[in-house]
Amino acid sequence: MSRRRAAGALLAGALVPGSGHLVVGARSTGAPLTALSAGLLLSAVLLVARLASSPLDAVAFGAATDGLGIAGIAAVAWLLYVAAVTADLVRRLRMRSAAPRRLSLAAVAVLVIPALACGAISASAFTGRGIVSSVFGGDAGLEAHDGRYNILVVGADRAPGRSIVQPDSITVVSVDARTGRTAVIGVDRTTQNFPYPAGSVMAAQFPSGNRCLSGCHLNYTYQYGVEHPDLWPDSPDAGLTALTEAVEGYTGLSMSGHVYVELDAFIRLIDALGGVTVDVQAEVPRIGVPDVGSDELSVAGPPIEPGVQHMDGETALWFARSRYASSNADRMQRQSCIQQALLKQLDPGTALSVFLSLAGTTEGLSTDLSPAGLGTLAALAEGARSQPLDRVELTKPLVQPLQPDLDIVAGAIRSAVHPGSDAAAPAGPADSSPPASGGLGAILAEGAGDEGSASAQPVCSVP
Structure with missing residues (x-):
């Protein structure tokens, strides 16, 4: 042959x-x-x-x-x-x-x-x-509550020099289980004086709810769970479980699951996506919190200039997190722009390829959602991209984080998850129960304990 x-x-x-x-x-x-x-x-x-x-x-x-x-x-x-x-x-x-x-x-x-x-x-x-x-370590199926999937999205800060991890961004993504139309509810991390859901572990520990003058911000609940894992023996992450109970009590929404992203993982995700595009309305300094052991602010580089900016992961993180000469409400608004840009620019197929490209670098990224529910969420996400994104920020000027009017909170959430309904936010106070000690009204009047009011003009938008 x-x-x-x-x-x-x-x-x-x-x-x-x-x-x-x-x-x-x-x-x-x-x-x-x-x-x-x-x-x-x-x-x-x-x-x-x-x-x-x-x-x-x-x-x-x-x-x-x-x-x-x-x-x-x-x-x-x-x-x-x-x-x-x-x-x-x-x-x-x-x-x-x-x-x-x-x-x-x-x-x-x-x-x-x-x-x-x-x-x-x-x-x-x-x-x-x-x-x-x-x-995706969860083993339970994706459960809708009142016809919606409510996902708690937590951005956490494990910065050098910090002895604890603090949730820096707290958001509820509420998706209509039939149409996919999505409402994003921004929760101010400094919120306090609110009830815990009946029957929850936090309610058993604090029957009067979250009541104090200072030191009980909503995001501190995460650390409480970390320090008391015995209260949630069946939970793989007691900190997130405790934080979930706090958010459920404050918003009145039952969570279907959570997504947890640390800052380093956020940078990797944005870079893997090829960046995000945001229209910046006001200059954002790259100036951080004071260095440990000193009073000097750390300057990381030139400011993010106004205009349409295509941001890589590090720039997007500074944009979402910068505190210098800025209010907490402004930070939440910038975080909202990043989230809206991701929803607008990302399709399910790209998300999957990006996720699989992060092989070996998923540290700081976790969820209790099971793989079985991802197909459902992907289908709804595809539908959500063609519909308006409804957004509400539970912070100033709508809500005073230190002493929130729970009727206004409930009304704002109803308006977001049921757009076009008659669920207007009421003007009257919801909870007349006083905090643990007096003087809170005077503190609120002076604006202490917060980072200032929101800017009069939008600080960003999504082109």
Whole structure:
């Protein structure tokens, strides 16, 4: 047999196992093997084409640990199948060739092609499976409350020099379970003097609710949970569980799950997405809090200038977090712009590819959502992109964080989650119960304990 024919048989057999047998005339073996191989390859091509054309199917498949595991096992099984068929082909060629050693070396060289392809597929599948398992650790299904999925999104600060982790950004993303229309509710981290939900662990510990003059901001609840994990023995993260109870008590919304992102993970996410575009209305300094042990402010670089800015992860973080010459309400407004930009610029397929590209760098990113619920959320997210994003900021001037009017809070939330309804925010006070000690009214009148009122003009928008 000529070397050219033998080489052609090996190459054909590596690409479509069984076709090499047909080249050398072994039709009784080659025909069924070729038919089987062609059917398997066609199925794989159709699956890839379906996932490529349907981002929602891609998200559902990528979010399923079983699906990724099966893909990895299938790639390994295909490689073993190709190797076995090629070995049989080499055995037949050796009997017809004067150079069996060269044939064996050629077979090994040809097998590099499917080996590289299958190795890349299996490695990607098992890596993705590990990421999904490590981040999406919840085992409960996604549960709607009053026809909505309410997701608590927490941005936490693990800055150098801090002995504790503090939630820096607290947001409730409320999604209509039927239409996908989304309302984003910004919760001021300095909020205090509100009730805990009946029957919760926090309510059992503090029957009068969150009542004090200072030192009981809503975001401190996270640290309380961290310091008392025995109160939530079944929770993998007592801090987030405690914070969830606090947010539920304040907003009156039951959470379907949470997403937790630390600052370093936020930078990696934004960079992996290729950045976000925001129209900056006022200059934002890159000036941080005083260094530990000194009173000097840390200057990280030039300010973020007004105008349409395409921000990388580090710039977006400064934009969302800068405190210098700014109020807490302004910071919440800037954080809102980043969130709106992400929703507008991100589709489910891109989100999945970005998430899987973060292999090995998911530290600081976690959720109690299960993989089973991601397909549902992805479908709703696709619908949300074509609808208005309803937003309410529970901070000044609408709400006084230190002594919030709970009727106004409830009305504002109703208006956000049911736009167009008659749920106008009431003007009267909701909770006349006094705080633990007197003098809070005077403190509020002087504006102490907060970072100032919101700016008269919007500080940013999304182009």
